[in-house]
Amino acid sequence: MNKLNTYRSGPDEAGHFGIFGGRFVAETLMPLILEVEKAYDAAKNDPTFWEDFNYQMKHYVGRPSPLYFAERLTEHFGGAKIYFKRDELNHTGAHKINNTIGQILLARRMGKTRIIAETGAGQHGVATATVCALFGLPCVVYMGKTDIERQAPNVFRMRLLGAEIVPVTAGTGTLKDAMNEALRDWVSNVEDTFYIIGTVAGPHPYPAMVRDFQTVIGNEVREQMMEAEGRSPDSLVACIGGGSNAMGLFHPFLDDEDVRIIGVEAAGHGIETGEHCASLNGGKPGVLHGNRTYLLQTEDGQILDGHSISAGLDYPGIGPEHSWLFDNGRVEYVSVTDTEALDAFQLCTKMEGIIPALEPSHALAHVAKIAGDLPKDHLLVMNLCGRGDKDIFAVARLLGVEVME
Amino acid sequence: MSNSADSRIQRRFEALKSEGRGGLVTFVTAGDPDPDTSRDILFGLPGAGADIIELGMPFSDPMADGPAIQAGSLRALKSGMTLKKTLALVAEFRERDQDTPVVLMGYYNPIYIHGPEAFCADAKAAGVDGLIIVDLPPEEVDELWIPANAAGIDFIFLTAPTSDDARLPVIVKRASGFVYYVSITGITGTRSADPADVEDAVARLRRHTDLPIGVGFGIKTPDQARGIASVADAAVVGSALVDIIAGNLDDDGKAGPGLADAVLSLVSDLADGVRKSGEKVA
Structure with missing residues (x-):
C-alpha cells in the first residue's frame, strides 16, 4: 500500500474520498444538498453548536x-x-443517537420544521423519532414493508414517540427502497423538511457530517x-x-x-x-x-x-x-x-x-x-x-x- | 457547447419551429412490460406522432421517479432487459427510422459498470442522439460528459424550480440538444404544474440559454400537453403512458391484448394536443 501523510483530511471540497463519495443526485435535490453543506460548514465552525451537541451528549444520551x-x-x-x-x-x-442529535440541532439552526428519515432495523428510526419528540418536531419514518413485519417492537416504539411510519412497498420493500422513498419525500417537500440520514453514506456532506x-x-x-x-x-x-x-x-x-x-x-x-x-x-x-x-x-x-x-x-x-x-x-x-x-x-x-x-x-x-x-x-x-x-x-x-x- | 450542427435533435426542433408548434417527447422504458411489446410500442411511436423518443434504461433504484416509472423499470428488468439489450433495441429502431431522435434516460450506475467510454461509443453506434442521466449533476458529470461530447451525443440536463439564477449557468454551460425543465418540485407522475408558473420559468430559462426547452413531470392529458407546448418548445409525457402499460396487464403481469395500441392511441391524442399548440387560443 502507498502510505499517505494523513488519512483524516477527506473529503475534498466536492465531497470525494479518492474516487468515492460525491454528490450523485438529481438536479431537483442539488440545491437542498448544497444548503445542508453550507449550513453544516457554518455550524462546524461555531463553538456554540458543539456546546449544544456536547450538552445533549452528556445529559440526554448519557x-x-x-x-x-x-x-x-x-x-x-x-x-x-x-x-x-x-x-x-x-x-x-445504540450509537445511532449521537448522529440524530447532531443532525436535529443542525435542522433547527436551518429553521426546518419537519424531519424525515429512513430505517432498516428500526434503530435509526427510533433514534430519529426520539430526538423529534425531544425537540417537538413532526417526524416521518420510511421503512420497507418487509422490515416493518420483521421489526414490530421498533415500529411500535416509533409510533409511541409520535412518529408516522410510512410502509415502503416500492422495489423490494427494504432499506434501500426506504432510502429512495425518503429522497422522494425530500424532493417533494423542499421548503420545510430536513432529511436525517442514518449512516456515513449518501451525498456529500452526509458521510463527513455523520462521521x-x-x-x-x-x-x-x-x-x-x-x-x-x-x-x-x-x-x-x-x-x-x-x-x-x-x-x-x-x-x-x-x-x-x-x-x-x-x-x-x-x-x-x-x-x-x-x-x-x-x-x-x-x-x-x-x-x-x-x-x-x-x-x-x-x-x-x-x-x-x-x-x-x-x-x-x-x-x-x-x-x-x-x-x-x-x-x-x-x-x-x-x-x-x-x-x-x-x-x-x-x-x-x-x-x-x-x-x-x-x-x-x-x-x-x-x-x-x-x-x-x-x-x-x-x-x-x-x-x-x-x-x-x-x-x-x-x-x-x-x-x-x-x-x- | 457541443451543439453539433447536424444533431438529429437540433434538426427536429428546427422543423418544429418552422411548423410553428411545440413538440411531443414521449417516455417509455425499454423492455416494459416485455421486450416484444416494448418493441411494438417503440416502433409505433413516430407514426403515432411522437416528435422525440425518450427511452428509459431500466434501473433497480430510480430514486427521482415516482412509483409508476419505478414499477415499469422493475417489469423491464424482470423480463430480462439489460443496458446492452436497450442499445440493441435502439439499433433495431434506427434501421427503420433515420429521423426521430432517441434520447436515453436513466441512472448512472449501469453506465458506470458498462464503462462510460465504451457506453458512449456503443450508444453512438446504435443511433442514440442524447442522454438524460438523472443522478449526474454538473458537479459529477465530466466522466460521462467528456466521452459523450467526443462521440457527438447531446447531453440534456434537468433544471428544476429550485435551480436559481446562480445555478442555471452552471447547468446550461454543458447542455446541448435541449434543456429539460422539471416543472414541479417532486417526482415523476405526481402533481401537475400550473401553466402560468411554467411560462415564467421558461422565460427565466431563456435568459440563460438559446437551446430549446422541454418541460416534463405531471403532464398527462392532450390539453395539458397543448398548454405546455404553447409556452415551451416541447412537452414531455412519461408516467401517463407507463400508467396505460400498467393498466393493460393481465393478472400474471403479462401484456394484455392491445396494450401497445392503447399506449399509441394516447400518444396520438397527445400529438393532436401539441399540434394545436401553434393555434392561437382565445
Whole structure:
C-alpha cells in the first residue's frame, strides 16, 4: 500500500474520498444538498453548536459511555486484553443517537420544521423519532414493508414517540427502497423538511457530517484507554453495515500508524453463496443514493438486496470513506457469517452478562478469531455499538425456541 | 457547447419551429412490460406522432421517479432487459427510422459498470442522439460528459424550480440538444404544474440559454400537453403512458391484448394536443 501523510483530511471540497463519495443526485435535490453543506460548514465552525451537541451528549444520551474491560472473555480467548466501548448503554440503546442529535440541532439552526428519515432495523428510526419528540418536531419514518413485519417492537416504539411510519412497498420493500422513498419525500417537500440520514453514506456532506458526530466514540476511547492503560489501544474492531459506528471509532485513530484497524462486514450465509451484505469483500464500486462506493450489484449494474441475520447490516452499500480506506489498505475489512455472529451473541451474553445486538456480535465473532493469537499485553477495543434486546425474538426463532411476542 | 450542427435533435426542433408548434417527447422504458411489446410500442411511436423518443434504461433504484416509472423499470428488468439489450433495441429502431431522435434516460450506475467510454461509443453506434442521466449533476458529470461530447451525443440536463439564477449557468454551460425543465418540485407522475408558473420559468430559462426547452413531470392529458407546448418548445409525457402499460396487464403481469395500441392511441391524442399548440387560443 502507498502510505499517505494523513488519512483524516477527506473529503475534498466536492465531497470525494479518492474516487468515492460525491454528490450523485438529481438536479431537483442539488440545491437542498448544497444548503445542508453550507449550513453544516457554518455550524462546524461555531463553538456554540458543539456546546449544544456536547450538552445533549452528556445529559440526554448519557455520554461518555464506559470503556469496559471484558475480563472473562479475555480469559476465555486467552490472548489480547478485550475492551468493550459500551455504546449500547446510550439512551435508545445504540450509537445511532449521537448522529440524530447532531443532525436535529443542525435542522433547527436551518429553521426546518419537519424531519424525515429512513430505517432498516428500526434503530435509526427510533433514534430519529426520539430526538423529534425531544425537540417537538413532526417526524416521518420510511421503512420497507418487509422490515416493518420483521421489526414490530421498533415500529411500535416509533409510533409511541409520535412518529408516522410510512410502509415502503416500492422495489423490494427494504432499506434501500426506504432510502429512495425518503429522497422522494425530500424532493417533494423542499421548503420545510430536513432529511436525517442514518449512516456515513449518501451525498456529500452526509458521510463527513455523520462521521463527525460519531467520532465522539473514538475520541472518548483515546482518553479512556489512556486513563486505563496509560497508552493507545493496539487494535480496533467494529461491525459495518453503512459503517457509522465503525467510522466513529476508527477515524480519530487513522493516523496512528501502530493501531491496527479492522472492520467486520456481514457475510450472511457466506460470501460464496451470494447471500450476504459484504459490499467491500463481495461487491464492486458503483453509484447509488448519492455516492460512489462499493455496492452489491449485478453485472448489468442493478442493485441487489443483501442478506444478513442482522437487519442493521442489511444494506447493499457502505459509506464511501470505508471504500476509500479499503482501497488504500489503511483499514482491514473482513467478514463474519450469520452462524458465527449468533455464536458470539450467545457467548457474550453468557460470559459477560451483556446481551449485544446482532450487529456488534459480528465484531465479537471476529475478535474471537484473532484474540487468542495476540499477546496478553495487546489492547483490543471492540465497539459494542448496540444492545440486543431488539434481537431476542429473532434469535429465539433461529435457535428454535418459542417466545411469546 | 457541443451543439453539433447536424444533431438529429437540433434538426427536429428546427422543423418544429418552422411548423410553428411545440413538440411531443414521449417516455417509455425499454423492455416494459416485455421486450416484444416494448418493441411494438417503440416502433409505433413516430407514426403515432411522437416528435422525440425518450427511452428509459431500466434501473433497480430510480430514486427521482415516482412509483409508476419505478414499477415499469422493475417489469423491464424482470423480463430480462439489460443496458446492452436497450442499445440493441435502439439499433433495431434506427434501421427503420433515420429521423426521430432517441434520447436515453436513466441512472448512472449501469453506465458506470458498462464503462462510460465504451457506453458512449456503443450508444453512438446504435443511433442514440442524447442522454438524460438523472443522478449526474454538473458537479459529477465530466466522466460521462467528456466521452459523450467526443462521440457527438447531446447531453440534456434537468433544471428544476429550485435551480436559481446562480445555478442555471452552471447547468446550461454543458447542455446541448435541449434543456429539460422539471416543472414541479417532486417526482415523476405526481402533481401537475400550473401553466402560468411554467411560462415564467421558461422565460427565466431563456435568459440563460438559446437551446430549446422541454418541460416534463405531471403532464398527462392532450390539453395539458397543448398548454405546455404553447409556452415551451416541447412537452414531455412519461408516467401517463407507463400508467396505460400498467393498466393493460393481465393478472400474471403479462401484456394484455392491445396494450401497445392503447399506449399509441394516447400518444396520438397527445400529438393532436401539441399540434394545436401553434393555434392561437382565445
